[in-house]
Amino acid sequence: MSSSLAPEPASFCTQTNALLRKNLTFQKRNVKTNIRLILFPFILCVIIVLLQVLLDSVVSNSDDYKCGCNCVRKSGSDCVEERCGIEYSTPQQAQFCSIPRPPQWPPMLQVPAPEYRAVRNDFLTYPDLPNESCRIDGSCPATILLTGNNQSFGQTLNKDMFKDTFSENPSDVMASLAGNVLGSDSKTEITNYVEPAFVSDSPIYTIQSQCRPDSSLVVPVKLASINISLVIRCLQGLNLWRKSSSEINDELYRGFRKGNSKRESNEILAAYDFLNSDLDKFNVSIWYNSTYKNDTGNVPIGLLRVPRSINLASNAYLRSLLGPGTQILFDFVKEMPKTDSKLKLDVSSIIGTLFFTWVVLQLFPVILTALVYEKQQKLRIMMKMHGLGDGPYWLISYAYFFCISSIYMLCFVVFGSVIGLRFFTLNSYGIQFVFYIIYINLQIALAFLVAALFSNVKTASVIGYICVFGTGLLGAFLLQSFVEDPSFPRRWITAMELYPGFALYRGLYEFGTYSFRGHSMGTDGMSWADLSDSENGMKEVLIIMFVEWLLLLGIAYYVDKILSSGGAKGPLYFLQNFKKKSRSSFRKPSLGRQDSKVFVSMEKPDVTQERERVEQLLLEPGTSHAIISDNLRKIYPGRDGNPEKVAVNGLSLALPSGECFGMLGPNGAGKTTFISMMIGITRTTSGTAYVQGLDIRTDMDRIYTSMGVCPQEDLLWETLTGREHLLFYGRLKNLKGPALTQAVEESLKSVNLFHGGVADKQAGKYSGGMKRRLSVAISLIGNPKVVYMDEPSTGLDPASRNNLWNVVKRAKQGRAIILTTHSMEEAEALCDRLGIFVDGSLQCIGNPKELKARYGGSYVFTMTTSADHEEEVESMVKRLSPGANKIYQISGTQKFELPKQEVRVSDVFQAVEEAKSRFTVFAWGLADTTLEDVFIKVARHAQAFEDLP
Template sequence: MFLKQLTLLLCLTGIMQNLFRSSPLSNLSDYTSISSPLLGTELPGFTTGFVEPAFVSDRPIYVLEQQCNSSDSVTVPITIGSVNAQKEIKCVQGLPLWRNSSRTINDESFQGYRKGKTAEGINEIAMAYDFQDSNEKHFNILALYNSTYQNVSYISMPFGLLRIPRSLNAVSNAYLQLVQGSGVQMLLDFTKEMPKQATRVIINFSSVLGPLFFQWVVVLLFPVMVTYLVYEKQHKLRTMMKMHGLGDGPYWIIYYLYFLIFSTVYMIVFVIFGSIIGVDFFKINDYSIQFVFFFSFINLQIVLAFLASSFFSKVNTAQAIAYLYIFGSGLIAGNLVRNFIEGGKFPRHWITVLEIIPAFSLYRGLYELGQYAIAASETGTGMRWSDLNDHTNGMRDVLIIIILEWLVLLPIAYYFDHAASVGHTSSPLATIKRLLKKDPTSRRITVNEIADKDVNVEMEKLDIITERETVDQVLQQQTCGYAVVCDDLKKVYHGKDGNPDKFAVRGVSLALLYGECLGILGPNGAGKSSFISMLIGFVKPTSGNAFVRGFSIQNDMEKIYNSMGVCPQNDMLWETLTGREHLQFYGRLKGHSGSSLDLAVDESLRSVNLLHGGAPDKQVKKYSGGMRRRLSVAISLIGDAKVVYMDEPSTGLDPASRKSLWSAVKQAKQDRAIILTTHSMEEAETLCDRLCIMVDGSLQCIGTPKELIARYGGYYVLTMTTLPEFEQEVENLVRKISPSARKVYNLSGTQKYELLKQDVRIADVFMAVESFKKRVEVQAWGLADTTMEDVFIKVAKGAQLSEELS
């Protein structure tokens, strides 16, 4: 054991002797000759990248020697990039120390730089080695160094921090020279100085992590734009704008310019901020190259936002996928592009093919800017336009790809956006969606089958037949006095997941004159909203057609929108705009401007009782449901809309507001055609010149309120309330007055009977009841003529019964 330890001691002593140079400093004559000694510097390494800080500073380089004279110094020429300089080399004495245990080495090493004290006096431990079981045949070493040093003062010992690769290189050479002789030497041509203190934190961040981080910053506006576009589509705001005259072309120009200006300002602020805080990524590279690169990409990004929005109908889904795309594509691009470029094995032309993906082209451009920022520490200059001619520079290819993609995707995005907008559900995009969802085993009922089911029922309704004949005559003669003509309009919603098809509208034919208000009544699910939705372009008819001011809803919706006003069933409003701003916006779309616009807005607000109380200048999100409804009605009436659709306009209104609304509608219908759906019989009788009742998608009757009451209401309604034990006597009384009377209601002594008008006289009824009251206690009674509500109930129940029987 003693012999083994003695052998190890002699081996280590030889290594330590070979670790330090014995030749004078004068032998160091150039940059190459100083690559093998153990070098150091008093700079803590925060001024350059992976280049030794002392090479590019005005401070000397130190060589660690076992014995130095105070005057030992030499000047050697060095070249870094295009820079030639003279560098002073000084000697620093190093003291080799022996410790018997690894624990002692570790403790002394980590006492802290410039804090260690030994028996020999102040000792700064630059490097420690644990040779473990090393001998002449086996070299096993553990290097220890202090990684916690952060003191940047330049006092006391000037040697500073040693770089770990140089230290390992030096001890490895010392071992080789012990084993093989002094002439043997191992030189490391290139080593990254790791670990070492961070050098130019900003440069490292911007050049290494920077491309990925900057990519996320640049594309952060993409989800914002997609969300904004899908929000307007989900809430039908885009449709509302189209229905009030804003075509796809102007819509695209307005929003494209808005996104472009916003994105340009965003990128300019981003670059300026980066330059102000000293990020070489921005400060060193040519600003004109950066502007062209970022400006080209934000144009492509805007087009991609329009294209992506065509495939989404829900904001939450679009937002989630957009964020997944930008972060996921950034990570993938950061890994693939960097590895492919720096690996050198992936063909250059395939890298160019990958850059067709926008995220990859963006990362490649940012990567090139980052690499030139790194190289600027040696060359002093970043990327210039002349550098784009370098075949290793990928920026030129990136710019070409981005611009070409923008030019190609621009018309494609416009087409898909136009095809996905209102009234174009037969577009290739919708066709693809339908094919993907289509169940080939399910049977679809055809339009002819619908017609066959409806013929027998409709043939019994003379008023419906007359209306259809009027429609045929108008279409043949092309009469100009009709604002809306519906020709056998049908709508089928195909069932999903095995559910049957839903026939929403079954062959509706109507003709509506200017100055006329047509009311559509029907129970929930009767098809009223589906019928209106087809006329305003929300949905495409399954078959049939309608003509609004002579234009077909199948092909000419863009022309119809210019003369149409709509109050939809659900309020389509911007939450952050005020009521006045809504009317100003839609008023401008209708051609108003200046004082004419202000007058029209005030008049619209006054007509729906929203002009006072601060309501005009309050954001819509602070409106009550009734206020929103009144604002929607005002929007539909502003301007010179010749055809106005109102889907249950008075829903949620108090009686006073309802009366005010009715007055506005009466005044507006003087020179317009209005189609109105409602559940209020009072509203229907007050506003509508004609009424039609829909049940299960079919028209059951049509005519003026008086005509319908006369046709379906040829009876009186006798209501009498007595004690329950007198119910039979009441019934006997009614049978005596009218043998054909029909009981329609009976509950806890209250009975209601329908008496045919031709069977009774009102005087006879009063006399019979007065005589009856002398024998039986009558708590209440009444005789009423038929109301529109009675007609509605009778027609609806009759149609439903016929449907069940068929």
């Protein structure tokens, strides 16, 4: 490792530069993934173009989408003369014909179909309604309901609504038809160029006060050059008086068609409320039936046969004033003249809203999984522990995702425009730019916030794509129907648009609507002027998305600030800025005075001495110690009926620079929890610690700039090389230029990752031992003042482990190192002092020799004989050392602890030689106490003490 002094903490710009370089390198390694991402909208646009070509070919070859033609003269099987025009067209074809003089059609009433006309049944029990048996022969009348404030006047109008007979004028048949009250139960079309009642199979009715039996009429009618015989049937109009408008409303509601059940349907021809009408004034409200019209999707396009209903009421009022011969003539209805046209359907405008919603939303799971990957692999906290601040991380990460999203959307719009999708070419590019820019910013902010909910990439990916397709489908089948329904409250649509996915769908829907309209009418799509249109929802969507972007960005940053610290920061962490950050104001942990005395009295003298040393150091105005832990305590609350767990119990420890402190202890002793608190991942329950004079409770961001960490797990980017990892972390430690290059090369060489091309090999292809060595190199680059190594030699072969020990020994110069290990050999080779932890408490502390002398004041004597001579061996040992303790026995092999003060080594050798003359000794040995023996002894003693009631 480089022996140069540690550089100053990296500035904001330096951290930003380091993360940017790393992200660009990472992006370069994932170029194939990016190409596949960009190809998705391109392929979708090509599919839409192919669908458009297919649709155009179908439309051009179909007779349904052009003006109708008919052969008027044949010669054999050949057509000699063909004529085209509205009179030769179906209602479908008529809308494409040139019609300079539209035909005149008699005004019609919308009559309920015979099977749905109002009758008396279980739902409507009014006695004046006809019996249900009339439906058998189709003789049910068409019912009209009336009400008003003046019943006598209303009933007078009632009598003058319908004629008693059909009046016919042979010289002007169409005029005579208009003079009668005609009706039909056929469905209307979007235009009146062809009256469906005259060309459909539905009968035409003349509504009269009374109908004679067999009162059907055959009327000759000439439509253009075609003569037809029109069959007109008489239909009785039954006028019934009701007490109030609410009674009529209830009757209409209960009689409305319920599904396809004829028995539950009771449809009314029309209903009138004459309100306060009298001879001096005429005031009327009319109910009408709007269900008999052809609809396309959710948009009603059929015309309503309402004018004749109004004319009936007006004529009835005039007759009551001026006599029975008075009437307002309603001769005909006709359309405006039109030129010929052809069907124009733009696939991108019709289906583009759904498909393009999926295209744009596809970025969401991409960003989400990238953020969750860093969280799952703990790469974010690893960068943070090596000095990367939240500001540079957010700036580069946000800009990184924004650039990817912008390039993606730019390619999407350019692809669509180049291949001629009118969804893009007709609408203003300025509005599209603003819309997409605001939305991708909102989507990135939302991804940062949602990433806090996930810790697994696969789960986040699945949920993300469910949101993508679910949002598109719900938008198409739910939101769009609400938008197109004028009766649906606008405030609920606004509430739905608060969900970003629906806001996106609404904006794309507006683009699609305007481009479809522009293509059909030969005009432009949406422009800036259209945003002031009350029917245009784009302005509302832009405002909602912009405000949500700012809110979600702030919330996401706040949540990330808490969670990225692993819970070390509380929800009100920002209030700490108003507190004094001084060690002199530090209060002792939340142990009561009596409990504290008992706790100290149970400690070993060496642990108590360390605690007193810490207290003395805290009283000094300045200290050279790199790490001071003052009564640090971590308690995990009990859950599911289990008691609380004390992970670290009042740890006091002081480490000067240049010392390597080893933490020994069984699994679950609290070693990793202690390190987690020291590196800011876990929040302390009480107590604190100071690193380079900075409090871990309030100054963790400053501590990170001078800290190195080698965690238990290898937290690496799979696609980055070992050299690229060290370059990134070296830049975070403010290394630049030649100093950075030299430090990286020295680090690689020190851990045997420099030669053979290993340095430029992707970390994902490293073996477990190589990854471990790289993690150690990362923790030491930049000469941090404090280094935490959690089992650094795990998985290494003996040669690599020995080499790593040499690296750590050299690294002790000028820095404090806390090292956890299960290898006693490693602890003895590297550590200046050792501490043994059991159940969260420090049981003993000292250098290896002191501990072995203190807890290992005995020799270990081992002898293997036949089972017949075990008692003789035991008697021999008792003669050598009366205080000997047998600690092991199996199949003739026995092991004894011999107090050093009771035995001399020469006496042991002499006794063994004498024993060999009496019986066969297969093997024997005399060893000093090892560190492993000390560890086992301390751990057993502590555990036995904990088990006492």
